[in-house]
Amino acid sequence: HTFLKEISDPALHGPLDVYRNKASFNWKDMVRFIDGEDIYLFKQHVFKTLENDPLFARQPGEDVPIEKKREVNFLRYLLGKLQLKLSVYLEDCLGMYDWALVAKLFLSLGMFGATVANSGSSRHKKYLHMSMRTTAKYDPSTQEFVINSPDFEAAKFWVGNLGKTATHAVVYAQLYTPDQVCHGLHSFVVPVRDPKTLLALPGVLVGDMGKKLGQNGLDNGFAMFHNVRIPRENLLNKTGDVTPDGRYVTPFKDPKKRFGASLGALSGGRVYITRMALINLKLALTVAIRFSAARRQFGPKDTEEIPVLEYQLQQWRLIPYLAAAYALENFTKSIFMNFVEFQIGQMMKDKSDTAEMGREIHAISCSSKPLGSWTAQRGIQECREACGGHGYLAMNRLGDLRDDNDPNCTYEGDNNVLLQQTSSYLLSWLHAKQFDGVRIESPFHTVDFLEESQEILKSRFTALTVDDCVDSAVPLAAYKWLVCFLLEESQKRLEQERALGNDDFEARNNCQVYYCRSLAMAYIEHTCLQRFHELTTNQDTPAGLRPVLRKLCSLYGLWSLSSHMTTLYQEQKDIEEMMLKDDAVALVDVLAPTDFILNSPIGCADGQIYNHLWSTIMQGSKVLERPSWWKEFCSDKPVLGSLRPKL
């Protein structure tokens, strides 16, 4: 294992030494197990490349105007573009630096091309319904389509890169043939700006959405069209075409089939968003746990303060999220492999298998994205609060991480809305078993246990002790029960709603809160826990790592379960977090990027929080200068004598 020699040990001597020495496992073994040598070295290479390029230099907490953010991101994108091919690992690394850069690269290099090729994917599916009223009317006299958006509400919103630079857009519009027949939504390549000048083309109103909560390096835009003419060939004709003389032709008899087949293909974005969220969580945990280990506050004696990580409360706030990060690290990789298998299946044209895989990966991704993005959102907020005032300083990056993670809850479908897709998938299996006698068995095996539903529902978990819970099989079994229970309750509820005379639309909506939403969350948490449990019990997992992984796994299982069963949790969770306290620093060392990438003074690997904090503060802009408006202040300074107490 020569690569070990190349790992620069993050344990620069300092306040974190004591925890690194107490860790129950070797962090380099964990790195080798999780990433492998090649990927680890590749990541370090990317980190160093960015660090050595002045274009990527930045100052923690700097106040960069949006226009400048977009320009800098664009210049960085030009460099990134030279890589030509984005890999997931490269995206991981660049995302740790700035997601807006990944988004710009992905939208230019991956997305636009993929959409043109497939006419199926969309980063902002949610907003597409707005495009329903944009029309593309075919004019056979010039062999052109004429694109029109009737009003503001029909405009395209949120399109990435469209705010400032996109020269072409893929526009979804209702296709009309000259006989005034509407053939439904199709996609068209529409030039929006002159590539030579970047000025909007005639009839195109295109501009910038303005400031967002985060990811402001990416220019999201809007567009409206007034009698914009495009050649007939600009119709992306996979689902249907128009002949030169204006007749509509399509290879699909039933458009629903086309939609069903594309479900799986649409899952790729959500699978990767799950991982984006995880990466944000990893960065936040690195900052908060290193800070907690280095920061001292109070203590049994007045003379000696203890690291805040020693407080049970601090452990209880942070360590479950650390366990979740390890669970999701394994899970996001496993569902990515599922997705790759599905894609290979599609290429091999084994259609029936592919359809089942597509349905399952759709159900997984529609719940893995909520699981990942919400876990990260809550975890980052907990990290921010756990760092107190230092977490509120922009320079420590927890605010940016939270803001950049936030859209993961929204795009590619609102989390709450997506969960309905997953519960429908599960209900369809129950229905197929009950009415058609189908055996429950899926390509990726996430639902297989439902076949044993009746036996599982008979099991009881009343006698749980602390010892029981060290074994993640215990929360895993409880989860199986929970999913089976919620599935039955969801179905009962759906039947009740229908018995009340509600139509399918209303019946399904009224089942979301009770119990479909919980069902979908329990299903994906079960799947995540199941796969982590398998990893920790696998004989191929290094023996030296298995104990700490088992603790992480059981903690994750019990903690996740607690959101479903507070009472059960209170009986069980005791001491679990305690056991991982001494491993926490080493566990984040495994997840952490370099200090340059992390970009957080209180999160540096050497734990010298005050030195970093001070030098960053001092290097800030005009930190010691009086304000430019000082004269106004001095001419109107409050007089000490006029001050009066308040409240």
Place this chain on the structure above:
Amino acid sequence: HTFLKEISDPALHGPLDVYRNKASFNWKDMVRFIDGEDIYLFKQHVFKTLENDPLFARQPGEDVPIEKKREVNFLRYLLGKLQLKLSVYLEDCLGMYDWALVAKLFLSLGMFGATVANSGSSRHKKYLHMSMRTTAKYDPSTQEFVINSPDFEAAKFWVGNLGKTATHAVVYAQLYTPDQVCHGLHSFVVPVRDPKTLLALPGVLVGDMGKKLGQNGLDNGFAMFHNVRIPRENLLNKTGDVTPDGRYVTPFKDPKKRFGASLGALSGGRVYITRMALINLKLALTVAIRFSAARRQFGPKDTEEIPVLEYQLQQWRLIPYLAAAYALENFTKSIFMNFVEFQIGQMMKDKSDTAEMGREIHAISCSSKPLGSWTAQRGIQECREACGGHGYLAMNRLGDLRDDNDPNCTYEGDNNVLLQQTSSYLLSWLHAKQFDGVRIESPFHTVDFLEESQEILKSRFTALTVDDCVDSAVPLAAYKWLVCFLLEESQKRLEQERALGNDDFEARNNCQVYYCRSLAMAYIEHTCLQRFHELTTNQDTPAGLRPVLRKLCSLYGLWSLSSHMTTLYQEQKDIEEMMLKDDAVALVDVLAPTDFILNSPIGCADGQIYNHLWSTIMQGSKVLERPSWWKEFCSDKPVLGSLRPKL
């Protein structure tokens, strides 16, 4: 009721009409009941005054550099200062506009003066321990104190107004007499900048903390001192003084008594922070509920979309927070009155009563701040997600509300740490009863029910039906049981920890997670619910408002309870949210400020979300302009042919 004539009805005709017409109560009656005529008119006057002053003009979502934010906030502060006296209602109004302005006014007009007068209060108590190593050594030869901070870690952090403009600071430092005896922390008025030039004085290193996640109009600063000499008289000598020849004299024999007496006085900040958080929540709910009522998405038929507020899921996400806002509106006023009563008690010098009041208001404020700030933090995040992509646009203000609310979780004590104060208070009552036979009865009656603890613990709530839950007495009774139960469990746990040989410091820390933290939260939620329940059942409450208030109260009770008992909740919560859907728009009309103050296009009173959104987008800076760096783009534009699919 002449004032009704002056109320300009917010129901400009538009998409919200249908909900306003369906409301079960008259919103003007609710305004009159909650605020009263005088305060309502005063608030409208303040709102109009701000709106009519160009200095207060702003553009939703504008990207203002920090330096500019500070300057503008300072200029606004100069105007606000003319008011001379801050009232809670004025603070409410200005806070709805920008909390950084309130902070600057409060710190200059209220805080500094109050500290000089009382030498007791501190907005940033949490950071004071850092000041423990700053020293003030008395030099009798010049009758001066010499102030020194040994290193970075001993510097003052976070002091409001210190970043740019403060000329004097109140500094806590260890007082040394010439005999080298340390007399503990005392406070000193130290000049830090020359009032004529705003330049730092010799020996003073004073500067700006840099960018924060929010409230960037306020300049938080740091200061370090190197042999800074101040006159002997600058010692704030309420707790101790030094004679000209260097002897220490104090009126207190036991310094702990002084500390105990000041507990109540320190509660004022936390009481008001609870209200600040509520105001942020009100603004966010106004935006999200109006948006949900105006925004249409999907529907049973393809041709007709329905308002997203009609979806059970959207109601389930938002309406419990609306109920919480009404509960907290009543609660924050009631604890403010408790605090005023305590202050009056102090002025009347009725010391024994005051001490008990002080202890109780301390316990209330140490848990009301966590309750208010976390409810707001989670509620604002839910509002942001419930508005989808529109919630992610800066112009709609949900990001600013979240960021400006965030420090409420941290300053005046970290929420989690503060809760320990409340649980200790409750445990002390149990101890006094069990060991000294004391009857449990407190000045503000928040603990009186604990006297009946044994009877309450015998009650059972297994037979709850939906009908039961419409009466808020049911969740209220469940809460009483919960507090009694958690109090007993906390005490058991504490005794176990001590039996294990842990010292008091460790024993208390190890009880926080089980169960002291839950105990403190349950106690304050119970108090909030109890007072809301009393309001809704009070015969003085207008009959026409009681039904909707009762629904809000029972929903708040059940929803809060759910964080403690998920299982219990799932049996009960059904349909509660449904019943309030049609009242939601009118309920936020009651809470909402004017559109100018709200400053959120999707939250405008007329519900014309797209018109406002579009005009705001279009009025943005350089919205339709090509970027200044367009030439670089055009010389290096990606070639369409080189694009390739990804994933």
